[in-house]
Amino acid sequence: MGDSRVPRDPLLPTHWFNILHDRPQYLTSAVSRSRLAGAVKAAGQGALLQQPLSLARQSINTADRFIPIPDEILDLYAQYRPTPLRRAVRLEEHLGANARIYYKYEGANLTGSHKLNTALAQAYYYSRAGVKHLITGTGAGQWGTALAYACQLMGLRCTIFWVRSTLRQKPIRGEMMRLFGAVVHESPSDLTEVGRRALKEDPEDIGTLAGATGEALALAAEDTESRFAVGSGENSVLLHQTVIGREAVSQMAQLGDFPDCVIACMGAGSNFGGITLPFLGAAKDSSRSVRLVAVESAACPKLTRGRYLYDLSDSLGTTPVTKIYSLGSTYVPPPVYAGGLRHHSAGPLASAMYADGSLEAMAIDQVTSFRAGMLFCETEGILPAPEAAHAVAGMIDVVSRHPRQAAPLVVLVNISGHGLLDLGAYSRFAAGEIEPVTADEDSLSLSLSALEEFNQRIAEPAEAT
Numbered sequence: 001m002g003d004s005r006v007p008r009d010p011l012l013p014t015h016w017f018n019i020l021h022d023r024p025q026y027l028t029s030a031v032s033r034s035r036l037a038g039a040v041k042a043a044g045q046g047a048l049l050q051q052p053l054s055l056a057r058q059s060i061n062t063a064d065r066f067i068p069i070p071d072e073i074l075d076l077y078a079q080y081r082p083t084p085l086r087r088a089v090r091l092e093e094h095l096g097a098n099a100r101i102y103y104k105y106e107g108a109n110l111t112g113s114h115k116l117n118t119a120l121a122q123a124y125y126y127s128r129a130g131v132k133h134l135i136t137g138t139g140a141g142q143w144g145t146a147l148a149y150a151c152q153l154m155g156l157r158c159t160i161f162w163v164r165s166t167l168r169q170k171p172i173r174g175e176m177m178r179l180f181g182a183v184v185h186e187s188p189s190d191l192t193e194v195g196r197r198a199l200k201e202d203p204e205d206i207g208t209l210a211g212a213t214g215e216a217l218a219l220a221a222e223d224t225e226s227r228f229a230v231g232s233g234e235n236s237v238l239l240h241q242t243v244i245g246r247e248a249v250s251q252m253a254q255l256g257d258f259p260d261c262v263i264a265c266m267g268a269g270s271n272f273g274g275i276t277l278p279f280l281g282a283a284k285d286s287s288r289s290v291r292l293v294a295v296e297s298a299a300c301p302k303l304t305r306g307r308y309l310y311d312l313s314d315s316l317g318t319t320p321v322t323k324i325y326s327l328g329s330t331y332v333p334p335p336v337y338a339g340g341l342r343h344h345s346a347g348p349l350a351s352a353m354y355a356d357g358s359l360e361a362m363a364i365d366q367v368t369s370f371r372a373g374m375l376f377c378e379t380e381g382i383l384p385a386p387e388a389a390h391a392v393a394g395m396i397d398v399v400s401r402h403p404r405q406a407a408p409l410v411v412l413v414n415i416s417g418h419g420l421l422d423l424g425a426y427s428r429f430a431a432g433e434i435e436p437v438t439a440d441e442d443s444l445s446l447s448l449s450a451l452e453e454f455n456q457r458i459a460e461p462a463e464a465t
Ligand SMILES: Cc1ncc(COP(=O)(O)O)c(C=O)c1O
Pocket: 113, 114, 139, 140, 141, 142, 143, 231, 232, 233, 265, 266, 267, 268, 269, 270, 271, 272, 339, 340, 341, 385, 387, 388, 416, 417, 418
């Protein structure tokens, strides 16, 4: 255990699980910049390419099945990990389910969600590389809060562009980010060209995560001591999140069970990958199978209604262009309360898993998810974040379809964060003021056409230079 300062629970994993070792086919390559020339107005800074080597290597490592977690990160993990894994007995009784329902709870840390698992790792690697300032875009605000706190711990400055629609829903979360020393901007902002362009087109623009990310990338490109930190989608981020699943595999084994089905909500895939990937490894090792279900927002159904094509993750066009399930980076999802599920695309790894049939997807509307969140609160004593409530709703759907006469279904659901800063949304739900919002069809068809056109253009041979 080295010279750890914080006592460590034996269940705390000392290594992250790297799925790329077992499934190197998931390592999708990015479109080269020469092919992109002319197809996208790229800033050309390659901000993600300026990651420290340690992080960049983690995203492409196919050699090591397990990657050691540095001691400094383990000491910080040990303050809140292992996180609880419990059986949801009262929920089972309420549903009359022919199932054993387990949940893993990632909300029991200061910042309130799984996002801290990668925020600590990234702040550590960047500070070791001499970076002084991390900049990011955040949707639900959970990632921004986690990064703000991690930066404070590692002595880094932190700037956050927060999607306008969500920032206005829960200003108190902004107070939390500021408490940890971060500078918080509403996105679109007039600080960057991307933001100014969006505001010029529509001064009332509600913002998107692609836009906030684009603003963060633009600001990060302005000085050499700043870098952009990414909250989800990247392989290295999913890797850091595998502490969730590695713990859960051991905790389920202690309880003498193994899940038939693991369920998590899908933003760009980090909590989904975090809980599911180690179960793929464990299933392989024990010649079992495990069903994986990703639950997305009906307002932003990138898996169930998107295309598997090359697309941008940000509206600036600086991040690598990879093959992903996407609704197109210009799609503006309606302003649902699960801001963390409003990303237009799934990350490359989750997309590759959906493409080869390793995961199933379902889209849930926000009324159904708030109802499930309230039920989980009443029966299990935990109020899930609106994103996590989608996972609960998906799990209830899976369990309710399981035949009565079959053997009980063993399901595990990840409660990726708490909803204690989302009380306003829950109150509006309780007052019957929330609508079951689905995708914006006009924005969707325009955006999908633009995505297809973009793919035709990058398929054409690049001009000789
Ligand atoms: C609590 C919570 N769960 C899930 C998500 C979805 O993101 P990801 O797919 O990266 O887990 C978010 C994103 O902000 C979140 O805050």
